[in-house]
Amino acid sequence: MSTEALTSSEYIKHHLQNLTYGKLPGSDHWQLAHTAQEAKEMGFWAFNLDTLGVSLVLGALFLFMFRLAAKRISSDSKSMPSGLQNFVEWIVEFIDTSVRGSFSGKNPLVAPLALTIFVWILLMNLMDLIPVDWVPQLAHLAGLPFFKVVPSTDPNATFGMAIAVFFLVIYYSIKMKGVGGFVGELTLQPFGKLGLPANIFLEGVNLVAKPVSLALRLFGNMYAGEMIFILIALMFGGGLGVGLFGGVLQWGWAVFHILIVTLQAFIFMTLTIVYLDMAHQEHH
Amino acid sequence: MNINATLLGQSITFFVFVWFCMKFVWPPIMQALGERKKQIADGLAAGERGKHELELASKRAAEHLHDAKQKAVDIIAQADKRAAQLVEEAKGTAKVEGDRMIAGAQASIAQETVRAKETLRGQVAGLAVAGAEKILRREIDAKAHADLLDAIKNEL
Numbered sequence: 001m002s003t004e005a006l007t008s009s010e011y012i013k014h015h016l017q018n019l020t021y022g023k024l025p026g027s028d029h030w031q032l033a034h035t036a037q038e039a040k041e042m043g044f045w046a047f048n049l050d051t052l053g054v055s056l057v058l059g060a061l062f063l064f065m066f067r068l069a070a071k072r073i074s075s076d077s078k079s080m081p082s083g084l085q086n087f088v089e090w091i092v093e094f095i096d097t098s099v100r101g102s103f104s105g106k107n108p109l110v111a112p113l114a115l116t117i118f119v120w121i122l123l124m125n126l127m128d129l130i131p132v133d134w135v136p137q138l139a140h141l142a143g144l145p146f147f148k149v150v151p152s153t154d155p156n157a158t159f160g161m162a163i164a165v166f167f168l169v170i171y172y173s174i175k176m177k178g179v180g181g182f183v184g185e186l187t188l189q190p191f192g193k194l195g196l197p198a199n200i201f202l203e204g205v206n207l208v209a210k211p212v213s214l215a216l217r218l219f220g221n222m223y224a225g226e227m228i229f230i231l232i233a234l235m236f237g238g239g240l241g242v243g244l245f246g247g248v249l250q251w252g253w254a255v256f257h258i259l260i261v262t263l264q265a266f267i268f269m270t271l272t273i274v275y276l277d278m279a280h281q282e283h284h
Numbered sequence: 285m286n287i288n289a290t291l292l293g294q295s296i297t298f299f300v301f302v303w304f305c306m307k308f309v310w311p312p313i314m315q316a317l318g319e320r321k322k323q324i325a326d327g328l329a330a331g332e333r334g335k336h337e338l339e340l341a342s343k344r345a346a347e348h349l350h351d352a353k354q355k356a357v358d359i360i361a362q363a364d365k366r367a368a369q370l371v372e373e374a375k376g377t378a379k380v381e382g383d384r385m386i387a388g389a390q391a392s393i394a395q396e397t398v399r400a401k402e403t404l405r406g407q408v409a410g411l412a413v414a415g416a417e418k419i420l421r422r423e424i425d426a427k428a429h430a431d432l433l434d435a436i437k438n439e440l
Contacts, residue, residue, distance in 0.1 A: 018286075022289075043288070044287070044288050045289050046288045046289060046290075048288065048290040051290050055294065056297060063304050063305065066309045067308055067309055069313065070308065070312040070313045070316075073312065073317075074312040074313075088313065089317060096314070108306065109306055112309065112310035113302050113305075113306070115305055115309070116301050120298075151294075154290065156291045157294045160290065160293070160294025160295040160297075160298060161294060161298050164294075164295040164298045164299060
């Protein structure tokens with residue numbers, strides 16, 4: 001538990017609050033929000049520094065690692081690969097197989113996109129396995145009011161990526177089928193010209209559901225997982241017996257969570273590939 | 285839990301990461317993997333070829349060995365034949381030579397015999413005459429009975 005005497009509800013709320021940086025209404029300078037209320041009042045033009053920071057660091061770590069392996073593999077492809085290189089090659093082969101299996105078109109963007117999505121989301125999700133009190137406690141020592149270390153429990157992050165994917169889907173739909181083809185797909189299916197309003201409604205829902213389901217699935221899973229970790233962490237304040245039981249529960253949930261973490265990253269990636277594949281096909 | 289500009293930041297970051305990955309990470313890895321795949325395939329093919337060549341070479345070696353053995357057998361047989369021939373020839377020559385020598389020896393023996401007979405006859409005749417002379421000396425004049433003595437001498 002935090003050093004200050006908090007109620008359970010306050011503890012949970014504290015752990016679910018992002019470190020928000022923005023302008024309070026009526027004030028003209030940028031500052032950190034010190035309460036959830038302040039963060040809310042900052043409105044749209046505010047940034048969750050923890051989400052952005054952690055995801056940037058993780059993304060940079062991913063690219064650094066893979067770039068290093070890429071350099072090594074192309075500088076001496078004759079010698080035996082080892083360690084990091086093997087790991088990277090294994091993931092790349094895995095992604096390559098997935099993309100080949102699900103994506104029928106030809107687009108040099110899709111495979112690197114899938115790789116980035118998979119590894120980046122996996123790393124972000126893995127932050128969930130850090131005990132929930134560690135990072136907020138460290139942030140507290142550093143003078144920061146909040147710090148949520150798992151970017152994928154922030155809907156901003158998941159929607160940010162899902163919307164990026166959504167733009168790619170629309171871009172490639174229009175590029176492959178032309179504006180007319182894309183609009184036609186939205187308006188002339190599945191009932192023909194006479195059912196135009198119904199078509200627009202159905203296809204519109206279909207289209208919008210893609211990014212929303214992508215983002216909410218990842219967010220929901222990770223948020224729920226984080227919530228359970230926090231609830232378990234509450235037990236540590238309940239005496240030795242309950243605390244030990246909580247420790248066992250936390251271990252068990254963490255093990256189970258490794259599966260969820262990987263699975264969610266994989267699902268996000270696979271769905272992205274499938275959506276892009278649909279965008280490349282004339283009729284779906 | 286508020287939706288705010290983090291969303292935009294995340295989208296932009298995402299695009300930048302994807303671009304970097306597409307530009308600097310994915311292509312070299314895929315290229316290297318492809319090259320390695322090709323290398324391994326080439327290596328395996330070369331190994332297979334080497335094995336095949338080894339098989340051929342050993343087959344050829346066996347053939348050569350077989351030929352050589354056959355040739356050796358032939359040569360030995362020929363040599364045997366030649367040796368036998370030589371022995372036969374030598375035998376023939378030796379026999380002819382031996383016969384010739386035997387014939388020469390027989391001829392010279394016959395000659396010797398004739399000569400010895402001649403001498404012996406002369407001596408026997410001389411002895412007979414001498415004996416007869418001794419016996420007849422008293423009664424027969426050698427000169428008077430010369431024709432008779434000659435006749436006897438011829439008969440001997």
